[in-house]
Amino acid sequence: xxxxxxxxxxxxxxxxxxxxxxxxxxxxxxxxxxxxxxxxxxxxxxxxxxxxxxxxxxxxxxxxxxxxxxxxxxxxxxxxxxxxxxxxxxxxxxxxxxxxxxxxxxxxxxxxxxxxxxxxxxxxxxxxxxxxxxxxxxxxxxxxxxxxxxxxxxxxxxxxxxxxxxxxxxxxxxxxxxxxxxxxxxxxxxxxxxxxxxxxxxxxxxxxxxxxxxxxxxxxxxxxxxxxxxxxxxxxxxxxxxxxxxxxxxxxxxxxxxxxxxxxxxxxxxxxxxxxxxxxxxxxxxxxxxxxxxxxxxxxxxxxxxxxxxxxxxxxxxxxxxxxxxxxxxxxxxxxxxxxxxxxxxxxxxxxxxxxxxxxxxxxxxxxxxxxxxxxxxxxxxxxxxxxxxxxxxxxxxxxxxxxxxxxxxxxxxxxxxxxxxxxxxxxxxxxxxxxxxxxxxxxxxxxxxxxxxxxxxxxxxxxxxxxxxxxxxxxxxxxxxxxxxxxxxxxxxxx
Amino acid sequence: xxxxxxxxxxxxxxxxxxxxxxxxxxxxxxxxxxxxxxxxxxxxxxxxxxxxxxxxxxxxxxxxxxxxxxxxxxxxxxxxxxxxxxxxxxxxxxxxxxxxxxxxxxxxxxxxxxxxxxxxxxxxxxxxxxxxxxxxxxxxxxxxxxxxxxxxxxxxxxxxxxxxxxxxxxxxxxxxxxxxxxxxxxxxxxxxxxxxxxxxxxxxxxxxxxxxxxxxxxxxxxxxxxxxxxxxxxxxxxxxxxxxxxxxxxxxxxxxxxxxxxxxxxxxxxxxxxxxxxxxxxxxxxxxxxxxxxxxxxxxxxxxxxxxxxxxxxxxxxxxxxxxxxxxxxxxxxxxxxxxxxxxxxxxxxxxxxxxxxxxxxxxxxxxxxxxxxxxxxxxxxxxxxxxxxxxxxxxxxxxxxxxxxxxxxxxxxxxxxxxxxxxxxxxxxxxxxxxxxxxxxxxxxxxxxxxxxxxxxxxxxxxxxxxxxxxxxxxxxxxxxxxxxxxxxxxxxxx
Numbered sequence: 001x002x003x004x005x006x007x008x009x010x011x012x013x014x015x016x017x018x019x020x021x022x023x024x025x026x027x028x029x030x031x032x033x034x035x036x037x038x039x040x041x042x043x044x045x046x047x048x049x050x051x052x053x054x055x056x057x058x059x060x061x062x063x064x065x066x067x068x069x070x071x072x073x074x075x076x077x078x079x080x081x082x083x084x085x086x087x088x089x090x091x092x093x094x095x096x097x098x099x100x101x102x103x104x105x106x107x108x109x110x111x112x113x114x115x116x117x118x119x120x121x122x123x124x125x126x127x128x129x130x131x132x133x134x135x136x137x138x139x140x141x142x143x144x145x146x147x148x149x150x151x152x153x154x155x156x157x158x159x160x161x162x163x164x165x166x167x168x169x170x171x172x173x174x175x176x177x178x179x180x181x182x183x184x185x186x187x188x189x190x191x192x193x194x195x196x197x198x199x200x201x202x203x204x205x206x207x208x209x210x211x212x213x214x215x216x217x218x219x220x221x222x223x224x225x226x227x228x229x230x231x232x233x234x235x236x237x238x239x240x241x242x243x244x245x246x247x248x249x250x251x252x253x254x255x256x257x258x259x260x261x262x263x264x265x266x267x268x269x270x271x272x273x274x275x276x277x278x279x280x281x282x283x284x285x286x287x288x289x290x291x292x293x294x295x296x297x298x299x300x301x302x303x304x305x306x307x308x309x310x311x312x313x314x315x316x317x318x319x320x321x322x323x324x325x326x327x328x329x330x331x332x333x334x335x336x337x338x339x340x341x342x343x344x345x346x347x348x349x350x351x352x353x354x355x356x357x358x359x360x361x362x363x364x365x366x367x368x369x370x371x372x373x374x375x376x377x378x379x380x381x382x383x384x385x386x387x388x389x390x391x392x393x394x395x396x397x398x399x400x401x402x403x404x405x406x407x408x409x410x411x412x413x414x415x416x417x418x419x420x421x422x423x424x425x426x427x428x429x430x431x432x433x434x435x436x437x438x439x440x441x442x443x444x445x446x447x448x449x450x451x452x453x454x455x456x457x458x459x460x461x462x463x464x465x466x467x468x469x470x471x472x473x474x475x476x477x478x479x480x481x482x483x484x485x486x487x488x489x490x491x492x493x494x495x496x
Numbered sequence: 497x498x499x500x501x502x503x504x505x506x507x508x509x510x511x512x513x514x515x516x517x518x519x520x521x522x523x524x525x526x527x528x529x530x531x532x533x534x535x536x537x538x539x540x541x542x543x544x545x546x547x548x549x550x551x552x553x554x555x556x557x558x559x560x561x562x563x564x565x566x567x568x569x570x571x572x573x574x575x576x577x578x579x580x581x582x583x584x585x586x587x588x589x590x591x592x593x594x595x596x597x598x599x600x601x602x603x604x605x606x607x608x609x610x611x612x613x614x615x616x617x618x619x620x621x622x623x624x625x626x627x628x629x630x631x632x633x634x635x636x637x638x639x640x641x642x643x644x645x646x647x648x649x650x651x652x653x654x655x656x657x658x659x660x661x662x663x664x665x666x667x668x669x670x671x672x673x674x675x676x677x678x679x680x681x682x683x684x685x686x687x688x689x690x691x692x693x694x695x696x697x698x699x700x701x702x703x704x705x706x707x708x709x710x711x712x713x714x715x716x717x718x719x720x721x722x723x724x725x726x727x728x729x730x731x732x733x734x735x736x737x738x739x740x741x742x743x744x745x746x747x748x749x750x751x752x753x754x755x756x757x758x759x760x761x762x763x764x765x766x767x768x769x770x771x772x773x774x775x776x777x778x779x780x781x782x783x784x785x786x787x788x789x790x791x792x793x794x795x796x797x798x799x800x801x802x803x804x805x806x807x808x809x810x811x812x813x814x815x816x817x818x819x820x821x822x823x824x825x826x827x828x829x830x831x832x833x834x835x836x837x838x839x840x841x842x843x844x845x846x847x848x849x850x851x852x853x854x855x856x857x858x859x860x861x862x863x864x865x866x867x868x869x870x871x872x873x874x875x876x877x878x879x880x881x882x883x884x885x886x887x888x889x890x891x892x893x894x895x896x897x898x899x900x901x902x903x904x905x906x907x908x909x910x911x912x913x914x915x916x917x918x919x920x921x922x923x924x925x926x927x928x929x930x931x932x933x934x935x936x937x938x939x940x941x942x943x944x945x946x947x948x949x950x951x952x953x954x955x956x957x958x959x960x961x962x963x964x965x966x967x968x969x970x971x972x973x974x975x976x977x978x979x980x981x982x983x984x985x986x987x988x989x990x991x992x
Contacts, residue, residue, distance in 0.1 A: 029593035069593055069600065096735030097525040097565055103623045103733065104565065111620050114610075124607050127599045133629030136711055215632055237599065239592030349977065356979050356990075449976040450946040480945040481845065483852045494852075 004372050007064065009380045011057075011244075012328060014252065014275040015174055019382055022274065024243050030066040031238035032058065033272075035230060035247035035255070036128070038075040039109035043116055044295045045318075045333070046281040046288045050248040052319060052430075053278040053327040053383075055122040057246065059428050060379055071237050072125040073230060074113075076106040076132050077223055081210040102213050103132075116298045119315045121430045127237050131229035135215050138224040138232045141266050142203050142217075150265035154194035156206030156220030162199035165261050174260060174275060175253035201258055203228050227258035235263060235271055245272040249279055281322075283308065283333045310335040313342060316432055320345040323385040323429055344393075345431070351396040352425070354403050355418045363408030366398055368416050375424050385429065392425055451482055455491045458484070500868050503560065505876045507553075507740075508824060510748065510771040511670055515878055518770065520739050526562040527734035528554065529768075531726060531743035531751070532624070534571040535605035539612050540791045541814075541829070542777040542784045546744040548815060548926075549774040549823040549879075551618040553742065555924050556875050567733050568621040569726060570609075572602040572628050573719055577706040598709050599628075612794045615811045617926050623733050627725035631711050634720040634728045637762050638699050638713075646761035650690035652702030652716030658695035661757050670756060670771060671749035697754055699724050723754035731759060731767055741768040745775055777818075779804065779829045806831040809838060812928055816841040819881040819925055840889075841927070847892040848921070850899050851914045859904030862894055864912050871920050881925065888921055947978055951987045954980070 009022045024030045034054045037043050061068045080102050142158055145151040151160050166179050186198040206220035214221045263271035283294040296306045304312030321341035325331040378387035401407035425431050454473050461469035474484055485492050505518045520526045530550045533539050557564045576598050638654055641647040647656050662675050682694035702716035710717045759767035779790040792802045800808030817837035821827040874883035897903035921927050950969050957965035970980055981988050
């Protein structure tokens with residue numbers, strides 16, 4: 001049997017707009033940074049898609065044997081202001097506990113974000129740094145940029161001097177934008193009177209008196225510009241130049257473009273070798289956005305409690321659905337597509353379950369090495385998860401054929417197929433191997449199925465006037481903490 | 497029926513060594529700070545006990561209608577050093593990714609800590625600040641202490657001047673220690689040559705070159721003294737003087753004593769009105785400690801995978817066990833005590849389950865208002881959870897009597913009893929209302945029970961040569977992702 005070739009990995013580098021072989025700077029180490037959530041509101045499904053994309057990358061790199069340091073930040077600097085109407089005096093007199101505390105909001109949404117990541121079975125990053133925990137690093141970076149002449153102070157704020165930087169470096173290289181066009185199209189009015197050019201962006205902002213989050217700095221009591229935290233934290237933990245930086249496509253400009261400029265201006269090094277961007281999620285063909293009323297939360301998705309949802313879908317169905325599309329393509333969310341994914345995942349999980357009961361039949365009718373090879377090739381071709389899933393469905397077809405007695409497969413073949421599904425479906429794609437994964441929250445569904453089976457048997461016994469059996473079933477369930485309720489609509493159950 | 501009197505709450509204030517009525521500074525707000533974990537190793541069961549104590553306090557204050565801001569910190573400043581043997585040059589040349597990164601360790605143990613808190617059903621604090629995210633605040637506090645003359649710099653480090661402080665303030669008031677005795681007993685040699693008095697403690701330490709975590713400051717590249725973070729973060733989020741500060745008894749001295757001194761020296765205000773300390777957990781009468789080999793982790797406890805454990809115990813059993821002892825008393829962990837708690841919780845959960853099936857019988861033989869009143873009195877008496885649990889067992893006795901037809905209770909009484917258990921057992925004591933809570937991981941146990949019931953029925957059918965029924969049961973379970981395996985020892989099951 002042919003040896004399976006496990007590499008090399010090719011990924012599309014946004015910087016060069018080409019598919020390139022991935023060669024880490026310090027093998028076997030890989031440094032990977034992904035822009036995380038802003039924790040002042042709930043994460044929406046489009047964000048989840050982006051995080052799942054890089055979860056797959058992390059899992060694949062780990063599967064290939066790399067030692068990955070995966071950093072995903074939390075943006076917790078917020079722009080809440082004091083209740084201005086109350087008047088300065090009243091505010092000053094108010095006890096600390098009566099005042100709005102941004103970190104309380106941060107904690108709430110950070111916890112919520114972590115719950116969602118757990119629900120969708122994402123692996124934890126190795127470091128999850130917060131912007132507020134890296135003020136000193138950010139202030140240091142501003143100082144270096146100012147010292148190198150690529151930023152200037154104006155009225156307590158510090159601005160990055162884009163035209164000056166563009167004289168020497170390629171501002172716009174990542175997003176493909178041209179300086180002239182950018183100037184023509186500029187509409188940003190914030191800090192306009194302080195900026196030398198409309199393209200300049202704040203790397204430190206002086207806070208107005210009502211701003212709640214502010215820190216001392218050489219220029220003013222203020223807060224860092226939004227682009228700065230990722231530059232400071234990625235290089236702090238991964239080195240001045242590191243392997244991979246990922247994020248949603250909407251972050252390419254200005255956020256990531258500015259990250260490059262900041263690093264080059266501060267330290268003279270381009271920070272990132274491979275830039276990767278995940279594409280957007282649309283809903284019924286329209287962009288997902290709160291203003292469109294289609295930006296549903298993961299919770300609404302699970303419960304089906306949203307006008308655009310025909311029913312609830314499990315987190316694993318959503319994950320499977322997303323992976324059936326390449327990360328660089330737009331993905332459209334619709335009930336029809338979700339239900340197709342649900343059926344597909346169910347079919348796959350049933351086949352995986354069958355693997356445990358398959359009876360070996362001497363002979364091996366299929367070339368499993370070739371199937372495995374195609375899985376590797378799919379993932380190494382820019383993380384082509386839809387092709388990988390198609391190959392796994394080929395595996396499903398094989399399992400069903402063997403089960404139906406239409407194909408021979410010996411014990412070794414069955415074990416190999418089992419190994420393939422465990423590593424590719426569970427470890428790499430991160431589909432959870434729990435029962436009932438396709439239509440509910442794991443054990444909950446299996447439990448529900450089992451209880452309903454007992455309810456059915458009890459009804460059967462009652463119909464036959466076998467009340468003793470009916471009562472015995474009820475009692476056994478009570479002992480397990482499960483209470484049956486007979487209603488007009490039939491029997492339901494709940495926990496004790 | 498008499499109205500239930502819901503207050504006032506009395507708590508033992510370590511500062512005054514008396515039980516005092518709790519009166520918040522800014523009602524209905526309550527500010528509460530608890531010393532959290534150091535995230536450079538696994539949390540052990542003694543820590544868990546302490547956190548559960550303050551979880552109960554948080555739940556009770558919330559139950560009483562207070563708006564609590566609960567802050568529990570994460571100590572993430574660590575003292576890892578570079579591999580000194582490798583030589584300075586080699587270390588300097590090593591890529592960032594190849595170097596030990598303290599924040600990677602911090603992330604691992606923070607995640608683990610959160611998992612444990614979730615397992616034991618603790619509520620999340622409102623703010624969970626980290627020491628590394630509050631360097632600026634800590635440096636500011638050192639500056640104020642120096643400015644006020646209660647600290648001095650020596651060789652890049654800054655020490656708190658205890659004798660100077662003690663001239664004006666009561667150093668030792670919390671722990672009851674006397675300055676003279678402290679001096680006589682001092683054994684601390686760290687920084688001895690720089691300190692003016694052996695009692696002085698570092699509030700800023702200059703880092704040696706191999707120290708991995710260090711920050712710029714007016715005195716040196718260094719790191720804050722351990723006592724400082726709690727002073728800076730508690731007052732930042734709760735105000736210069738706040739209501740309650742909690743922690744394990746081992747933190748009373750020097751940690752909390754130093755916190756008081758730092759706040760007074762920096763800002764002239766005693767920081768805390770009510771100090772509360774939880775007592776220790778011993779194992780078979782001996783102090784729990786890693787060096788004693790009895791400091792088992794929550795995971796070992798659950799699996800029973802430790803030489804001192806006869807079997808595994810569920811998280812809810814442990815929680816129930818801990819709450820059967822008053823927080824200010826030493827609690828001894830033994831297999832016998834755990835098994836008693838397991839049985840007790842099981843008995844209680846079965847009675848709660850019965851509440852849903854109780855048939856009302858006209859009349860009300862017991863005074864439920866009196867029972868409710870005694871629950872309130874127990875909790876208001878310094879969080880006396882063992883008395884509260886004893887009262888709930890009185891409720892269990894009533895439920896069982898009604899169920900056996902030995903006591904009258906109308907529908908209103910049943911509803912009231914149900915409400916009492918839901919609020920006191922589930923909300924206040926934080927026992928999870930899931931099935932099988934007493935002997936396994938929630939749903940898992942119920943699932944196992946149900947599957948075993950099917951296995952039993954299948955065996956029964958087979959014994960009667962009714963193979964069709966036996967096979968039908970097997971097929972239905974497979975459809976739910978549950979696979980039966982017939983072995984010599986009997987039938988077992990596993991997931992697909």
